[in-house]
Amino acid sequence: MSSRDTDWDGVRLHVVTGKGGTGKTTVAAALALALAAGGRKVLLVEVEGRQGIAQVFDLPPLPYEERKIAVAPGGGDVYALAIDPEEAMLEYLEMFYGLKRMGKALTRMGVVDFATTIAPGLRDVLVTGKTSEAVRRRDRSGRRVYDAIVMDAPPTGRITRFLNVTQEVAGLARVGPVKNHADLVRGVVASPETAVHFVTLLEEMPVQETLDGVAELHAAGLPVGGVFINMVRPVGLPKPVLDAAVKNRFDHAELALGLKAAGLAGGPADASAIAQALAEEVLDHAHRTRLEKRERASLAKAGTPRYELPLLADGADLAGLYELAESIRAQGAA
Amino acid sequence: MTKTAPVLDIDAILDDENTRIVVCCGSGGVGKTTTAAALGLRAAERGRSVVVLTVDPAKRLAQSMGLTELDNVPRRVKGVGSPDGSGNGSRGELHAMMLDMKRTFDEIIEAHADPERARQILTNPFYQSLSSSFSGTQEYMAMEKLGQLRRSGDWDLIIVDTPPSRSALDFLDAPERLGRFLDGRLIRVLMAPAKAGGRSAFKLLNAGFGIVAGALTKVLGAQVLKDIQMFVSALDAVFGGFRQRAEQTYKLLQAPGTAFVVVATPERDAIREASYFVERLAEERMPLAGLVINRLHRSPASALSAARSTAAAEDLEARGEHELAAAVLRLHAGRMQLAAREQREQEHFMSAHPTVPIAHVPAMAEDVHDLDGLREIGGLLAT
Known part of the structure; x- marks a missing residue:
């Protein structure tokens, strides 16, 4: 027991x-x-x-x-x-x-x-x-x-x-x-x-x-x-990044630099193209995170204990x- | 190696004037009702006169089609235009309705019984329980309503959403189950006293019947048994009509003008249920159009694999550089893993059913709230 x-x-x-x-x-x-x-x-x-x-x-x-x-x-x-x-x-x-x-x-x-x-x-x-x-x-x-x-x-x-x-x-x-x-x-x-x-x-x-x-x-x-x-x-990205993405102010250039530094991009054009595609994912994630926050708040109204399973x-x-x-x-x- | 399946050409099905009925089926929570509504809207905007029959839709989805009450009557949906949303050049119409199963049942009784008998049935406590809460009644009544709409000839395309059942197959089985029950031996036992003019119950029956009746009385109580007997004998008069209608509707589902669309999400349970359904439809010789897989996760950067993405993120993290890029790469790796898992689930289906055409709808952040949302899904279904 x-x-x-x-x-x-x-x-x-x-x-x-x-x-x-x-x-x-x-x-x-x-x-x-x-x-x-x-x-x-x-x-x-x-x-x-x-x-x-x-x-x-x-x-x-x-x-x-x-x-x-x-x-x-x-x-x-x-x-x-x-x-x-x-x-x-x-x-x-x-x-x-x-x-x-x-x-x-x-x-x-x-x-x-x-x-x-x-x-x-x-x-x-x-x-x-x-x-x-x-x-x-x-x-x-x-x-x-x-x-x-x-x-x-x-x-x-x-x-x-x-x-x-x-x-x-x-x-x-x-x-x-x-x-x-x-x-x-x-x-x-x-x-x-x-x-x-x-x-x-x-x-x-x-x-x-x-x-x-x-x-x-x-x-x-x-x-x-x-x-x-x-x-x-899991929450993948810090809040400021998500907020920026939703406001269409995501830092593509910084991402492209990072991709190049990680050896994932051939040249600047390539890095920019990949960054563009990944930025779409970031935006998608940002929308989803916002929706999840709203749904969590709704569930809180039920007034019962809540548990999160990954x-x-x-x-x-x-x-x-x-x-x-x-x-x-x-x-x-x- | 990635398996591929034939593409489900939604527009070809919707545009074909010979297509008169589309049935959307699948397990619970996969987006059947949304799919049915999106197909209905698209068909209407491509010029057809459509009615969508929904069963228990979520509130917001119903609102998106302007349905505010469950009144068993098709209502015209406003704001239907053309697929591009411009409202130009469309001759089509969209109607939508929510099934009221009790009312549908009442109407059948009223149509088949004389007024006195109808009254007896409608006021019987058993009938009330059967018509409002029996888990198969909804399926039966959905099929009945489908038959009614088809016979009316008012629409050239009927799109029906199947009820959220215990198992996706219930709607095929329920009418037969109800028919078998109403036709079965037990019913004849229960009816016997009424047929014998109400004289001492079960006296005329053999010992086996008597024991069963005795057991039922013990378990249910005498009053319950009496209610059932009254109900059954009253129903007997209208039952011929019942069975006939059920058989007609069943044949209608097998007819070439019907197209079954099985709906799933790329999850193990939903895919398994979809496979099961496809096999069952084949057994019943019901025409399958194809499979719709909803809420599929894809990546716009699919050339960058999960493994490379993770390795690069680890590298950047180890160097303590480009935090943003590392986090985005982690996010991407997660997405690629999810996409890969969904692809594997789909491949299970494709291996077993290589000839079944498939259409995909990507996952969207928000649920559908309005006609624009439905129109968007319709567009995605057709690409």
Whole structure:
């Protein structure tokens, strides 16, 4: 057990959401590694059947079964589970009604199609229900089986509806077993033991969606966690240089001299041509930096802790995951 | 060695009068809606009468086309001129609309059921849940709306943006899934009591059916089951129409006048999804026009490699000279590395699908806010 203070001490269910393309699954995986570091046991769950976790960890497709997929720095374990609504439904029937033998008949009858087609809320209740079960699960000696659960959740646009299970099944079931189950799930998801984290990029659309998502969660009484700003590029140039570039006062001549000094240019004309091309990149970078500053300021309005994760030069491979996990720990998010 | 792909000739597709439908598909966050809007604007400014059907567009993008409300009706976009923005010599028109899936669903029910039955369906709690939140309903209704627009004959080109699904394939599968469900055995079990005139539920069924019904009652509760039964039996009357329409729309997508444009970014996940999509379209015999790769990073100084650039920066730094040049060279090296990585991701696609034409749109600092922005993207798509 780690004795360090982190921003989310006491949180046992970390729900990770984000707009498509922001790297939600990668961040969820890195967060699981970070939380497991130093000898803890963490379960990483996937709920949308995309097998994104298997891809991130470079593994064959995951079954509906908790299995160890990675060892964290300092000896912790990350387990993974791809929740399949069909299997979750059969398990639910067995657990609460002893109806396991019914499974085949139910599958044959299209009960799963039923659950996922006509009863949208039911699917989400099954998936969040399975996750909540893992959060609450204890071993024989009464200890929690997992120190933390990380959920690679649906995208920002759907997250509130997904987690707001009681609301969602309201039209489906005002009373009865589904309603009871939903209430139980709500008890876990809306508790201080849960935090919903957002993954975003420093771009307009994902930032706007993040702010909208935070507001929606607040309105629904669900616990907002932190904002993970992903794929942050290093600031390459000092501010005065960027300011000059935006004002069209970038020092081409100085750059050309530098290029010549570095032996990159044949003659003055050549140096000037390369400097011209590089100056375009500088201007582009300057515009981007300004936009990023604006988006950072927008995100600050959400009033939640923010963490910055670097853009990985080689993409999100396994080594990159550990790098992100380290960054998450260094910033106190885990 | 750098692989190359055939070039996707956007203008040839948009200008061809035989092209009646363009479907933009791809995983979430790759710029599908923006691509659809940019293609629509370009086609209109090249003289076609176009309607863009968008599903859940970002606020600013909707505003860029003058869409302020989700009202399920195509609205004329003002300020459409010619590709150079001058407004000269264009005969085309651009309309845009946002899909209201509940209203679209309601309209189908109203069109296919007598008023009393329609009322029964529209007020059923199950219908309300199905029509407003079922993840496949949006896909189904987008395809339904597409069919409606096509049948109306009011536009000679329809550009449709596909819904942001769990997987990019959902919109192909959802109609069939809904159809299969409505046609399936479970439904027949659930309908049985209604058909038996409401007498003791499931009595007439064999033991297997009875067990299933019993299990459902246990899990869902008796009231829920009753709601579903009412809904299903009311829907049964209109279902023939449903299935027929879904099949028509599916055929429409296979017709030669349709062009699928798969949209991706040069990221691993998006490219993988694009590959998957291309394969799936081939299986379904749906006509693929090509792949659009958005947000590609390029360098205007690409002759200067990342390695040389880094080495030169190190050299200058070691000598403590020309700080500015060293920093710019570092920046350039980073950009070249990113470009190289994106090129590798693209090559994965090209190796698997060497004949698929590709168009590129470079990364831009800011999102699109207005028609000029869309026009610029349209221009980049066509070059």
